[in-house]
Each structure stands twice: as C-alpha cells, then as structure tokens.
Amino acid sequence: MIIYEDSCAVVIENVKDFNIHHIFSSGQSVRWKKQKDNSYICVVKDKIINVSQIDDILYFKNTNLDDVKNFWVNYFGLDVNYSIIKKEILNISPNLSHIIDFGSGLRILNQDEWETLITLILSANNSMQILEKVVDNLCSRYGDYIGEYEGEKYYSFPTPNKLSSLSLDELRECKVGFRDKYIKSTSTVIYNNDIDLYNLNKLDTKSCLDNLRELSGVGEKVADCVAMLSMKKYDVFAVDVWIKRIMEDIYFSNKSNSVKKIRSFAVDKFGDLSSFVQQYLFFFARQNKVGKS
DNA sequence: ATCCAGGTGATCA
DNA sequence: TGATCACATGGA
Numbered sequence: 001m002i003i004y005e006d007s008c009a010v011v012i013e014n015v016k017d018f019n020i021h022h023i024f025s026s027g028q029s030v031r032w033k034k035q036k037d038n039s040y041i042c043v044v045k046d047k048i049i050n051v052s053q054i055d056d057i058l059y060f061k062n063t064n065l066d067d068v069k070n071f072w073v074n075y076f077g078l079d080v081n082y083s084i085i086k087k088e089i090l091n092i093s094p095n096l097s098h099i100i101d102f103g104s105g106l107r108i109l110n111q112d113e114w115e116t117l118i119t120l121i122l123s124a125n126n127s128m129q130i131l132e133k134v135v136d137n138l139c140s141r142y143g144d145y146i147g148e149y150e151g152e153k154y155y156s157f158p159t160p161n162k163l164s165s166l167s168l169d170e171l172r173e174c175k176v177g178f179r180d181k182y183i184k185s186t187s188t189v190i191y192n193n194d195i196d197l198y199n200l201n202k203l204d205t206k207s208c209l210d211n212l213r214e215l216s217g218v219g220e221k222v223a224d225c226v227a228m229l230s231m232k233k234y235d236v237f238a239v240d241v242w243i244k245r246i247m248e249d250i251y252f253s254n255k256s257n258s259v260k261k262i263r264s265f266a267v268d269k270f271g272d273l274s275s276f277v278q279q280y281l282f283f284f285a286r287q288n289k290v291g292k293s
Numbered sequence: 294a295t296c297c298a299g300g301t302g303a304t305c306a
Numbered sequence: 307t308g309a310t311c312a313c314a315t316g317g318a
Binding site for chain 1: 308312313314315316317
C-alpha cells in the first residue's frame with residue numbers, strides 16, 4: 001500500500017480486497033452519497049470528503065495526507081489484511097467460498113459510535129431506503145451546516161445535545177415514527193454521559209453489549225451492529241431477517257430457528273471472525289434477495 | 294390494497 | 307425464558 005498526495009487528491013495505490021461499491025451498498029452507512037462520476041461524498045468528522053476508486057487505486061479529495069494516514073486508513077479498515085481473514089473463514093467453512101467471492105471487496109468500516117447508534121435504532125423495522133431519508137431529515141434540520149461542495153449543501157450528524165433537546169413531535173416531523181421515544185431517551189442518556197459511549201470499546205465484548213442494551217431502542221441486533229460497526233468488536237454476529245434466511249439456507253434444515261440459536265451457533269463457529277462472515281452473508285443475501293419471491 | 298422493511302419493548306403463559 | 311403483538315412510515 002503506497003500513500004502520497006498529488007495536485008488533486010490523496011492517493012493510495014495497490015489496495016487489495018477493496019471495492020468501494022460493495023462497501024457503500026452493504027448497509028453499513030446510509031450517509032455516503034453516490035455521485036454521477038461514481039465517487040462518493042459524505043460528511044465525516046465535520047468535514048466533507050470525496051472518495052473514489054479505479055481498479056486498486058483509491059482517491060481521497062477535499063482532504064490532506066495527514067488526515068488520510070491518521071483517520072481514513074482506519075475508517076476504511078485499510079490496515080486490516082482481508083486475504084488472511086478470508087482464508088481463515090474458508091478454513092472453518094469452505095462452503096462459503098462463493099459468498100465471499102461475491103462480496104470480495106467488502107470492508108467493515110470504523111464509524112462514529114454516536115452516529116452509528118442512532119442510525120441503527122432508526123433502522124428497526126424500517127427499510128434502508130426510508131432510513132436514509134429519515135437520517136437526511138435529521139441532519140439537514142438539526143445538524144450543523146458544514147458547507148457547499150460541488151453545488152450541494154452538507155450537514156453534520158446532529159449531536160446528543162441537539163437530539164435530546166427535541167420534542168417527540170419535532171422528531172416525528174423527521175419521520176422517525178414510533179422510534180421517537182427511543183431517540184429522545186437514548187440521546188438524553190448519552191448527553192448526560194450516564195453511559196460513556198466513547199469508552200465502551202475498551203470493555204470486553206459482553207460488557208460492551210450489556211451497556212448498549214441498556215439504551216432504549218437497543219436490543220440484541222442493534223447492539224451487535226453498533227459494537228461491530230463502531231467499536232471493533234468482531235466476535236458478534238447480528239441476526240436480522242436476511243441473515244436468518246441465508247443462515248437457515250446454509251446451515252439449518254428448517255426455517256424455524258430462533259435468532260438466539262442462530263447467533264450463538266455462528267459465534268461459536270466463527271469466533272473473532274463472526275462479524276466479517278456476517279457482512280459477507282448479509283451482502284450476498286440482500287443483493288440476491290435470498291429467500292424472497 | 295396489503296405486505297414488508299438490517300427489531301424492540303411490553304405483556305402473558 | 308419463550309411466544310405474540312403493536313408500533314409509524316412509505317415503497318412495491
């Protein structure tokens with residue numbers, strides 16, 4: 001991996017096991033917006049960033065060399081060797097080879113804990129399509145205006161202080177639906193620091209999940225996703241409707257297994273690789289509509 | 294029109 | 307513990 005800065009972008013060459021389109025259609029983030037030129041734009045850390053890929057070369061625009069080295073490499077998991085991860089997964093379960101090949105460029109991002117938490121609470125019994133619009137509503141109304149980039153206005157994700165100050169009606173106007181009380185409660189707890197969200201990553205996985213589960217609107221699945229997507233806890237296996245379908249297709253003989261059973265089966269089987277397996281499975285199942293029509 | 298969407302919390306046996 | 311249900315919203 002070679003990193004340097006040229007006149008119009010910071011460039012990383014020789015990037016393996018990385019496909020920006022896999023990553024941004026994997027449901028990990030609903031904030032990155034695809035552009036007409038196949039690049040993606042997002043506000044992260046209160047700055048507008050543009051990322052694109054051509055073959056095994058990545059281009060980061062509107063940033064600098066230090067930020068790429070100190071932040072973006074970690075954000076995109078570029079310091080993780082996925083060829084080893086894939087090999088180890090296949091050692092455990094060789095029948096996953098076509099599923100790993102299908103999502104060969106997936107990476108687990110390292111996103112902000114707070115933004116991930118609220119987004120995942122809003123994802124409950126919701127579609128990705130609508131979730132994206134709800135998050136956009138919250139950002140454009142209650143986030144900070146960051147600036148304009150190529151003719152488009154961008155906003156940050158609203159802070160715990162801001163969200164906790166909103167009334168249930170104001171939240172409903174952003175189309176959060178019945179999750180209004182979850183957002184109100186959880187943002188208040190985080191704002192008051194009753195749960196130290198930004199230090200949960202220092203705890204062991206079980207304690208981390210237990211803390212998350214105390215928050216309103218956070219159950220097994222959301223806690224697993226927050227731990228995996230923002231706290232580098234990879235010995236968790238989030239089971240949603242898609243994962244349940246494809247896991248039963250591959251590993252079970254019937255379709256009436258409890259979420260808890262599937263979850264513990266996977267964590268026992270895959271250990272610290274559980275979240276990576278979950279990402280490959282989810283991507284394959286959703287893209288191919290496994291178990292649908 | 295009816296069902297479903299990256300589920301959770303409350304209730305009841 | 308385990309099963310069942312309501313819950314806002316909008317797209318297919």
